[in-house]
Amino acid sequence: MVNDIVDNLAQSTREETSRRLDLFAQATKAHFDKEEAVMRQISHPNYEAHRNLHATMIREFEDFRRLFWRRTSQERLDGLYGFLKYWLLHHMETDDVEIRRFITRNGLPHPT
Numbered sequence: 736m737v738n739d740i741v742d743n744l745a746q747s748t749r750e751e752t753s754r755r756l757d758l759f760a761q762a763t764k765a766h767f768d769k770e771e772a773v774m775r776q777i778s779h780p781n782y783e784a785h786r787n788l789h790a791t792m793i794r795e796f797e798d799f800r801r802l803f804w805r806r807t808s809q810e811r812l813d814g815l816y817g818f819l820k821y822w823l824l825h826h827m828e829t830d831d832v833e834i835r836r837f838i839t840r841n842g843l844p845h846p847t
Contacts, residue, residue, distance in 0.1 A: 749804065752803075756800055756803070760793075760796060760797075760800070763792075763793070763796065763822070764793065767789040767792075767793070770785075770789075770831065770834065771785070771786050771789065773834065773846045774786075774834060776846060777837070777838060777841075777843050777846070779834060779837055781833075785830065785834075788826075788830070792821075792822065792826070795818065796818060799814055799815075799818060
């Protein structure tokens, strides 16, 4: 999905880009909801902080989307890359990995 957004940003119509950003926002929220449910289920000690981080990321993405068409093409691309880079490289590969480690370290069953 991320590749679809980034790869097609330059040649997509405004409507197509908006649709892709909507789908990404929906997928992100679904991912966060599932992750938060797992954290509650396993009584993860950083649940509140992680939930607050998700809320901040969603607000930042909504702000980005609201201002998206007021920016130049390059600013839109740079902003999207910045958000996706943080979300994919930092959040998923650092914060989310920590949740899996907590589950393993505490001998908890891995949620489906």
